[in-house]
Each structure stands twice: as structure tokens, then as C-alpha cells.
Amino acid sequence: MKSIAKKIYIALIILFLYAPIGILMVLSFNESKTRAKWGGFTLKWYLALFQNEEILRALFNTLLIAMLSSLIATVIGTVACIAMTGMKRRAKSVMMGITNIPMLNADIVTGISLMLLYISLGIKFGMGTILLSHITFNIPYVILSVMPRMKQLNVSTYEAALDLGSSPLHAFFRVVFPDLLPGILSGFLMAFTMSLDDFIITHFTKGVGVDTLSTKIYTEIKKGIKPEMYALSSLIFVAVLTLLVLINLSPAEKKKAE
């Protein structure tokens, strides 16, 4: 009895969580333009999507921003972790606090404050400001996933490499980096996902005429909902889901190897 109740409970949770996305995906294959009725299976909205220049442009922007911002954030975040490891305990915990707070901040606060910052510095809105913003909110995620690896690191392997004649840089890339790599990779993927996913911060920092997929969907929907948008949203969902599965898989595999 109890276990059946449990299963129903879980099923209900999953239903409520995934029903909206499920409906969205079903509608993206709907021949009929109205939401009310099923007009048969079609891929035409997906085809239309890939013929729409503006959407392709937005897709390109999204991927470019996600790629660049997560790469740069990964480098900055990793370097920050190394620097923090060398700090005294007090300074380290203060730094960790400072880097963690932006993650807890509401996106809208981050978005508006970045917008105000750019205005007050006289920076022109466009791809540049989006990129800067994404790097900013991505760094904490990288730090969060690299730091635990850093703590596990055996400092004496670095010293052993120096002892055997490595320069500090060579010792880092040959000995420390391979140990950090799983953390760096998952930090990169996390940052990439966050960047793909973001709407609010991009919305406030993008300026006119530049769009990523999420802001494009928003503008399109204001004009009236087109089934292409269902198709686009479904694709984004699948992409993000895949990335999340990847992130969760990598540490599991690592554990198995150990």
C-alpha cells in the first residue's frame, strides 16, 4: 500500500513538473495553428524555424555568447580558485562569500544593476555588454565546481614536480591541471548551461537590435504566439537537459574510476 502511494506521489510530482514542457513539445508538432485542437503530426514549424534568418541570427548569438562567456569565466574562475587557495583562512572565506552572493541575487537585480553600471560608464549596449554580463554571472558557478577539487589536491605533487625540475607553469599544467580537470569541465558546462538559459539579465543588458534566443522568443511572443516558438523552446529545453545530464554524468564516471 505504502509503496503504491509513494509511486503515485512521485508520478504526480513529475507530472506537474514536466506537463507544461510536455504540452509545449506536443504542440510544436501540431499541424493546426490553434492550440485547442490536434491537427496531425508535422515538422513544418521546425523547418520554418531553420529558415527564419532572425532566429538563426539569435541562435548564433546565443551560442557565441555561451561559448565565449563560459570559456572566459572558466579561466577567470579557475585562476581565482588557485589564488584563494594561497590565501589565509579569513581572507579566503571573505572571498568565497563575495563570489557566492551574486548567485543568490535575483536575476532581475543583477540585470538592472549591470544595466545601470554600463549606462554610468557610458558603455554602448550590444554583444559586448551581454558577454560581459554573462561572464560576470558565470564565474561563481565555475568557482563552485573547481574549489572542491582544489581542496582535495595534494599540494606536495606540485612541489614534487618542481623538485624534479619543472618550472612552476609546467608543473601546474602537467600535474595540478589534470587533477582539477573534472571540476573545470563541469564548471564550464554549468556556465555554458546558465548562459544558454538566461533571459532576464540578457534582456536588461542587450540593447536594441541584438537578440539571443530567449529574448527573441520574448519579442516574438509579444507580437502573438507562433507555433515556431514552441519548436524553438522545445529545442532549447532539450539542449539544456542534455547539458545537465552531461554535467551530472561526469562526476559519477569519475567516482567509478576511483
Add this chain to the structure above:
Amino acid sequence: MERVLQNKIANDNGGFTLVKKELIQLIDISKSFDGQMVLDELHLSIHENEFVTLLGPSGCGKTTTLRILGGFTGPDKGRVVFDGQDITQIPPNKRPLNTVFQKYALFTHMTIAENIAFGLKIKKKPKSYIDDKIRYALKLVNLDGYENRMPDSLSGGQQQRIAIARAIVNEPKVLLLDEPLGALDLKLRQEMQYELIRMKNELGITFVYVTHDQEEALTMSDTIVVMNQGYIQQIGSPESIYNEPENAFVADFIGDSNIIPAIMIEDKLVSILGTRFACVDTGFGNNRPVDVVIRPEDVILVEPSEGIIQGVVSHLIFKGVHYEMEVQACGFEWLVHSTTLFPVGKEVGIRVDPFNIQIMNKPESEDEEAVIIDI
């Protein structure tokens, strides 16, 4: 290989005939961490081809001394001289020394062969040379055929041997070892002690070895440096450290001992617990307070009438080779090792041969006093 051969020849010609040259000098090294003095004007010379052990309780600054030698920690004050050249400012990767770290510090994502080849690849040695070296080093540490294993698949003792192999293929003039056997169990540790002595003789290089285990130090070293609280307490051969400790700390740290306050009446005569004992030491002055050290195996138990002083056996433990007894005599608890059993409660006499009474100056400064209280 060549080096080993040369050494063999040198040894065959009689190892003792070579005049030993000073290879390393630590000159007035001071170091503090967070305002706390860890090393205070430490001065130490290490000779070529010597097995030197830094011995002392945990926290006395042994690792710090070794790290200053290796270049991983810079001294606040003082100089490190190697082969006549000041290397204080030279980074670890440019120093002609190699280190075996306490926790192995093997590169876990590389095979054993890659680990051993690490230093040689940096020096851009040809592949055939590297392969020869790997084979030679694995043979030296008794792990032939382990080239393609990963470090995690080896036991602790095996990993430690690989760490040694990885260091010695670089042909350092000096090998620094920080408690390399600390993590191994007793049996393996004793085995590895002999292995290390064998390797040192085969390689003919200088070993600077850190341990807090006095037995290990006595077994392996040519020279022992006894340290406490950042000061060197005594430097000498294992025999001299054991038989002629210079102060109560050394006497107490190196093996069991009876340390008894006494008065030096005149040369070769000392009053211990109010009774006069003949001894062999001179030059302490007349009626001076001193400490005497008598090793437990040097206390001879006899019939009460034959003893210089009399007492009663209060404790008895069988230790395998000998009995360990405590004898209450003249208000002092004497620790005695003897192969003859005297049961608890038995009245006994105590005798000590004059040459087994070691006289030590009482500590003068407050600093040294503190050392003794700390024991």
C-alpha cells in the same frame, strides 16, 4: 651506472680513506610562521656521502629545515650554501637536490614509468637513456616489471619505493627524505630501513633524512642531529648520541634512561642521591650541581650487600630479550634492563660501572630549562 661503479671502486679501496668534504652548510637559519619562531639561528654542516638524520619530536622544525634545503620555504634570515655556492635564492626546480615526500606525492594520472621519467623528460634526455634509467631504478627499488602499473594499484610501501626511484634517476648529489617510512607498518618499516641503507651505499650520495623515531635514526645514520623547539641539541654519531648525551633532553629522547640530579664533588667522583660513585668525567669543577645519565642496561643488580646502594624491586615486565624492572632506591625510581630476573618486592643492591655514568651540565638559561619541562 657509471657513478655506481665508481663508488664501488672507491669503496673497494677502503671507504674510510676518503677525506669527507662539506657539501651543504645551513648558516644561521631563522624562520618564523605567524610570529612564532620555528627555527632559531640554526647552523648545520652536512658532509659528502653522509647519511644525516634530523631527529626530534613532532613540531620541532625538522620538515621546515628540509623544506629550506629543498627550496620550498625561504628562510627569514641566514644562508644555504651548496658545494661552496650560495643557493638561498635559487628555486627548487634549479637545485641539485631531490626530495622524497612524506605522502609519496606520486602523479596519480601517470604510469609508474611516466612518473619515474618525469624529471628526465624535463631535462630532455634521449628516450633510450630514459628507458635504461627506468629499468635501473626499478631494479634498485626491487620493483622490476612495474613500468605500466598505475600508482593507485600499488601498496603504500611500493609507492614509497617508486617515489625514491623517481627522485634518484635524476642523479642528485643529495636526497632529502621526510619521514619516508612514517606511514608504513612496523615490519615493512624495518625492511625498508635496510633497503634504504643498501640504496644509499649503492648510489654513493648524501642522504638527509627526517624522522621522529629514535630507533630508526640510530639504525640508519652516520650522523644524527637531535632537534628540539627549533634548536639543535646535539650532533654526533649514533654511538656518541646514545652513550654521551650532552643534555637531559637528548638523554631522554634517545632511548630509555635514568636522569638523576647529582653533585660533582671533584674530578672522577660524583654524589648521586647522597652516595658517592666513581666516574670518569673531569673538568666540571668541584661541588657543582650536574645531571647524570645512566642507561637502564648499565644498572647492575646484585645482592644487597654487594651494591653501592640498596633498594626494592617495585615493577617487573618481561620484554622478550630482557626484563624491565623498576627499583625504588634512595627516593628515586631506577629503570633497569637485565636478563636476570629479580621478583617484585625483593631487596637488591645497585652498582654502576664508572664509565657508564655520563655527567651532563645542568641547563643554565631559562630557554633550556623550558626545554626540559616540556619533556
